[in-house]
């Protein structure tokens with residue numbers, strides 16, 4: 001799989017676009033360049049991500065937040081990006097929104113959080129908790145795709161609009177698509193609200209409850 005090579009090429013094209021180029025015939029990679037295929041175990045992939053400098057988020061991160069959980073999980077949760085607590089601990093979804101996610105999993109799906117796998121669209125924290133740029137999200141996408149390939153979840157819950165957008169390619173508002181299971185190539189995708197949105201808008205908890213009950217029914 002040449003996802004990492006594609007991400008490098010994409011990054012270069014974004015840079016050229018920012019410089020005002022509309023078209024380039026640049027040949028970025030040659031046959032004698034090192035093999036950039038991503039490794040086939042989560043541990044090796046985690047190790048590789050720790051040394052990743054594919055996008056600018058590497059400059060400001062404290063730690064790469066690769067993801068954690070059951071490597072054979074039936075269900076995977078994908079959020080947007082690590083926040084400040086995650087950046088300093090190296091773990092995804094801790095603090096208040098992490099507690100909210102844990103409650104969502106344990107109170108509705110009735111399984112321990114450790115039975116699931118949890119990660120984000122980008123593995124490094126954007127400064128000021130900004131939304132990751134398309135260039136950053138695309139640079140990091142090969143890691144997520146490889147995680148999905150290795151874990152083989154039956155269901156992925158996209159937490160919030162950004163996660164949904166980069167998993168589905170659809171720009172629809174999360175309020176319109178949440179609760180609707182979508183068939184992807186190898187898994188079912190359930191878009192729902194991000195736990196941090198629930199902290200700001202507690203009235204949306206009932207919607208997430210409904211969405212997760214559907215997920216529970218599919219498990």
Ligand code: SF4
Nearest residue numbers: 052054055058124140
């Ligand atoms: S966000 Fe992803 S692509 Fe960017 S430096 Fe971190 S691991 Fe690499």
